[in-house]
Amino acid sequence: MTRHALAERIAPPATPRPWWARLRRLLTIVFLIGVAALLVALARRVDWDEVWTALAAYPASTLAGAAGLAAVSHLVYSSFDLLGRAWTGHRLPLRQVLAVTSVSYAFNLSFGTLVGGLGFRWRLYSRLGLGPGDIGRILALSMATNWLGYLLVAGSVFAAGVIAPPPGWDFSAGAARVIGGVMALAALAYVVICAKARRREWVLRGRVISLPPARLAALQIALSSLNWMLMGGMLWVLLQGRVDYVLVLATLLAGALAGVLAHVPAGLGVLEAVFVTLLVPPLSRGEVLAALLAYRGIYYLAPLLIASGVYLFLEMQAHRAQATRD
Template sequence: MGSFGKVLLSFRRLLPFLGIALFSVSIYVLVRELGRYTISDIASKVGEVPASRFVLAIFLTFLTYLNLTFYDLIASRRVGAKLKLSSTALASFIGYTFSKNIGFTVLSGTSVRFRLYGKAGVGGGKILAIIILNYLTFWLGFFALSGILFTLWPPVLQSAVRIPFGSLKAIGIASAGIYVLYMGVVSFRKRPFRIRGKSFSLPGRTFTLVQTSISILDWLLSAGVLFMLLPPEIVYLEVLGVFLLSQFAGLSSQVPGGLGVFEALTIVILSPTLQADTIVAALILFRIIFYLAPFLISLILFGINEFLFRSSRNSD
């Protein structure tokens, strides 16, 4: 193993401790901010969210999970897995709700996909390829969108997004650079890559653009849910910028659903613009609408699917 490999291995060993550190700091920030308000203060702020915006948040959540189906749909078509649309949609919905709420995607969303796709007759190699393509789709959209947003419109966001590490434009340039580099590789690299005697090919430019479009729509819709739950005086681009940064921190922590990390960073960034109790009320509703309600539905669907599968096997 070369020096780079040793550094990479050391970094991977530190990741669990990084997650613990992020979670600990986040809990401290949440306790500090929430200590200023009573439960009744926050409850009153929850009640101030207009019914129309609440309904729109639910509708955008539905569109978000509907759009997530296309992650699995294009990936399964790419690897040649012949699946019904209903099977793909079910595996996608349950897989994503599990990974979003439980965290540790390898043990949650990945396991669910192996179970559901396996029952549909898809081989393990193809299931793994679908999962890898899903990861790729997700991050392609993140780097493309954050590259555009933070590079072209940092002044619009800077009033709301006040971060203690460098400028937003630097983050945007780095994200755009990663995306452009990847696009260059898939556009001009025609030969397969070889690692330890195994070869693999990256998707082409057209497929990559489709992946990017689906993922960007995912980020836009998800941020729209939070935007609908916040006061109307804050603009969508500000919420989108905050959402990208906070979600990235939450996902990097590997804490289930980014719990605490996402909320804490959102409060820190938005508190100069909005009252903390208003932000907390919106985040509580967001957590219920975007995470917990879909998770409850997916648990019911997963249970029904398992029951029907076992019943059909017992009847054979």
């Protein structure tokens, strides 16, 4: 008999206190009301007539191609947590992991990392039985994965001088190339450190920070780089190939960074400003804004509607499982 099993026999698990069960139900209701309020707030910010007009102006083949790339991108991002599953060794089914990550990503795109990337992931994983330690490691690995790929892809295109800083920016084209080179090297250095470091764990403010294996680190960068390139490919399709793919990708990466620095959910207005600044000319302002409206409709809004239904389904599943355990 193991020590853990012996401890369970000596001290059987305590039954949940009634006040905690009531508080948990109350917090669940508050959380669901908050989700509904977020969705209503987003719906009010969207000019739906403008979105539908932009989408209606596109050939069906263009929209189908963009939707296909969007679906693959969301699937690739959802696979980030499969890396977390392999690293932590938890045994949640693959379909549950993909469902949790896809829901979180859809809300993350529209409402920011704090709500989607952290709040929804923590909520759903804890409801499925994962402990705080495993959830924290999964969250850290996923966020690192996203930005490691960004460092490599953005660093490479910035170092290549694909885009020049617009007039009025505080640094030159040469400085942008140097910064890009440093970004790309930082991503590659991460893999080398994971492969060569003898010390694998550090304690920072009571939290253990550990390095993943080199193979996992390489997969992090590969999957994230692929995801960013798929997003760029989707916008290139919506711009109907009127500018080079690498230029569209570089503009998207610049817009993503600007959106993070501006702390604006979904980068509303920021992404549009960057695209208009860098792509007008050769494109017209109307062409750029129509492509971005279609992009938001396909990549942000449609997945969010689907994720809302999936989230409610996951909540009902978790509620039934909890009722069975109680």
